[in-house]
Amino acid sequence: MQLKNQVEWALHCCAILAGVPDGRYLGTRALAELHGVPKEYLSKALQALSKAGLVEGTLGPSGGYRLSRAPAAITFWDVVSAVEGNAPAFVCTEIRRNNPCRPKETRDSGPCAVARVMWEAEAAWRDRLKAVSLADLGATIEREVPQGLRAATSAWVAERS
Amino acid sequence: MQLKNQVEWALHCCAILAGVPDGRYLGTRALAELHGVPKEYLSKALQALSKAGLVEGTLGPSGGYRLSRAPAAITFWDVVSAVEGNAPAFVCTEIRRNNPCRPKETRDSGPCAVARVMWEAEAAWRDRLKAVSLADLGATIEREVPQGLRAATSAWVAERS
DNA sequence: GTTATTGAGGATATTTAATATCCTTAAATA
DNA sequence: TATTTAAGGATATTAAATATCCTCAATAAC
Secondary structure, three states: OOOOHHHHHHHHHHHHHOOOOOOOOEOHHHHHHHHOOOHHHHHHHHHHHHHOOOEEEEOOOOOEEEEOOOHHHOEHHHHHHHHHOOOOOOOOOOHHHHOOOOOOOOOOOOOOHHHHHHHHHHHHHHHHHHOOEHHHHHHHHHHHOOHHHHHHHHHHHHHHO | OOOOHHHHHHHHHHHHHOOOOOOOOEOHHHHHHHHOOOHHHHHHHHHHHHHOOOEEEEOOOOOEEEEOOOHHHOEHHHHHHHHHOOOOOOOOOOHHHHOOOOOOOOOOOOOOHHHHHHHHHHHHHHHHHHOOEHHHHHHHHHHHOOHHHHHHHHHHHHHHO
């Protein structure tokens, strides 16, 4: 079980987009170059973010993407679910119904006990992701990434947005 | 991102094995028939449980599997990680290192901020799975599954163990 | 207006993992 | 001794992730 690499890319792209000057857009080309990932494929991740309403794209030269909400209003879960989908990781195929001892007409009152536990765990995972916003991420980065690198990256981004 | 279907099978098998009479073994054939899944493939999941020390297998006629610990001492996480592995779902490929603004010799003080959040969420998932044992599952089943079906299944299992 | 650039999105490889089957071996039992 | 079983290797099949390429329409720069 592994998340798509696009999830990682999308999160890093959002972190960058959160730092793009107001009213400006940053394009796929720049985001791909900045992260060293294939432009064409990254484009699919950005399209997923766009479809989910997290970013908005605009066309033409000086076009690209920008966040459509404030960084504080976008959570990790928003980004992860936009790219990865929100289908549960644990899929219950109701194998309890295959029990040969079970009368055909048996009706289950709800999801199976195994599935419920698995889904509760997934809810804990989601809740944790919902608790962290892009603003929180930005604050952490500001605290941890060396000043020089942050400034250089900001300039690099500003030049291309 | 989806867990293997073997995770579901393994959990249901463990629930059944928790009810096998003391000192008895239940074989792959019976477990496969009970759950309506292919015997050969289920065998791989049971082998994984065996390798992880959760169950022990014995050979020959009247052979099969039994839990190697009390149901209260086996958690969902034990079973899930035995079958699925314990590799993190989020794989950090360190794309921050591809930043063209970044001096070559930069040393990171720790894992990237994005990865840390993702891994914290996974820890929350794991913790939730660690908090539920096979004994807990058994108690839920006893509470929810109709008495008749439970008795019939127990008899079916006892006959084959 | 014309041209270059961009995101949206469809079509299609390529690669990898999940799913599944088959077979052999060695141990345990009847 | 013959049968049954788990262990495990080899291999096929299927599905998903990864990646590339192409067309299209919108936008901005010239």
